[in-house]
Amino acid sequence: MDEFSFINAIKPKIYNQQTLIKGIGDDAAVFRSTSDIVTTVDTFVEDIHFSLETMEPFHIGYRVLAANISDLAAMGAKPVFYLVSMCIPKKWNQKALEGIYQGMNELALMYQMDLIGGDTVSSDRLMISITAIGYVSKERARYRSHAKPGDIIFTTGTLGDSRAGLEILLHQQKCKDKDYYIKRHRLPEPRAAFALGLREIARVALNDISDGISNEANEIAEASGVELIIIEERIPVSPTFHQFSEEQQYEWKLSGGEDFELLGTVSEEHWPRVQEIAHQENTTIKQIGYVREAEEPRVLIQSQEEIKQLTKSGYTHLK
Numbered sequence: 001m002d003e004f005s006f007i008n009a010i011k012p013k014i015y016n017q018q019t020l021i022k023g024i025g026d027d028a029a030v031f032r033s034t035s036d037i038v039t040t041v042d043t044f045v046e047d048i049h050f051s052l053e054t055m056e057p058f059h060i061g062y063r064v065l066a067a068n069i070s071d072l073a074a075m076g077a078k079p080v081f082y083l084v085s086m087c088i089p090k091k092w093n094q095k096a097l098e099g100i101y102q103g104m105n106e107l108a109l110m111y112q113m114d115l116i117g118g119d120t121v122s123s124d125r126l127m128i129s130i131t132a133i134g135y136v137s138k139e140r141a142r143y144r145s146h147a148k149p150g151d152i153i154f155t156t157g158t159l160g161d162s163r164a165g166l167e168i169l170l171h172q173q174k175c176k177d178k179d180y181y182i183k184r185h186r187l188p189e190p191r192a193a194f195a196l197g198l199r200e201i202a203r204v205a206l207n208d209i210s211d212g213i214s215n216e217a218n219e220i221a222e223a224s225g226v227e228l229i230i231i232e233e234r235i236p237v238s239p240t241f242h243q244f245s246e247e248q249q250y251e252w253k254l255s256g257g258e259d260f261e262l263l264g265t266v267s268e269e270h271w272p273r274v275q276e277i278a279h280q281e282n283t284t285i286k287q288i289g290y291v292r293e294a295e296e297p298r299v300l301i302q303s304q305e306e307i308k309q310l311t312k313s314g315y316t317h318l319k
């Protein structure tokens with residue numbers, strides 16, 4: 001593969017962001033902003049974070065950018081630019097690599113996000129690292145440390161679907177809504193529009209669900225120094241999720257990961273408005289618990305039978 005012809009092929013024909021001054025083609029890109037700038041980077045390695053057994057190049061590109069957009073959304077930032085660093089093994093041809101960029105581009109277009117640079121080197125395994133840049137108004141970045149006692153806890157969408165989709169792809173399981181679960185795994189929808197819609201609300205704690213709600217809820221509890229109580233039967237799952245075994249359902253909804261939904265907390269006073277905003281942005285949202293003052297930060301999960309502590313790894317034990 002010729003690096004020059006590759007870069008030429010993936011270079012955007014037009015840019016959408018007005019704040020961009022110089023895109024691909026010089027030693028570095030240049031943009032000019034009056035907003036606060038939010039940056040994030042995520043790295044994905046073949047056969048660790050993705051595999052050609054379960055994904056086409058298009059899905060790989062889509063999903064790696066989705067993970068970055070989801071991080072920006074969880075900060076309340078509008079996604080604007082991304083840069084892609086690629087380590088490419090010889091066995092990958094240019095057409096397959098362009099497929100990865102087509103996947104990224106499809107998602108980027110939804111947000112008018114511009115590809116403004118990257119780096120290309122060769123290696124034994126495919127590795128993709130994306131740096132994404134977003135804008136947020138002053139005092140509107142959403143931190144994990146923003147939860148307060150008395151808040152309600154909410155989550156968008158449904159949880160566990162991506163993990164179910166992976167299971168179906170790996171074991172070619174026959175099941176209901178097979179295509180839906182596979183799509184949730186390959187083409188996740190980050191909740192950027194909803195997160196941006198919240199801009200009028202002064203305080204919201206947000207975290208995106210990339211590892212699983214048990215991990216992300218604990219991160220909020222620790223950063224905010226509070227106790228989160230999650231009511232198990234309120235955790236939203238898809239209508240046909242009950243077809244999977246009890247153990248799978250429990251594990252996948254709590255620690256399945258890669259759903260790229262948003263977990264958040266907000267005051268009871270602002271909760272009705274948050275629901276309205278979610279509705280306007282075609283995002284389903286549900287209250288799943290509440291925040292309490294804590295002696296030590298932790299997450300409890302309450303079912304009809306008992307209350308248990310939920311650890312980061314999803315392990316539960318009696319209180």
Ligand code: ADP
Binds near residue numbers: 010084086120
């Ligand atoms: P330099 O040697 O100055 O780093 P390169 O020849 O590596 O420049 O890259 C030329 C241009 O192409 C730069 O604007 C760079 O950001 C962009 N670029 C290189 N590789 C990629 C890639 N994999 N994806 C997107 N842009 C890339």
Ligand code: MG
Binds near residue numbers: 118119120
């Ligand atoms: Mg370079």
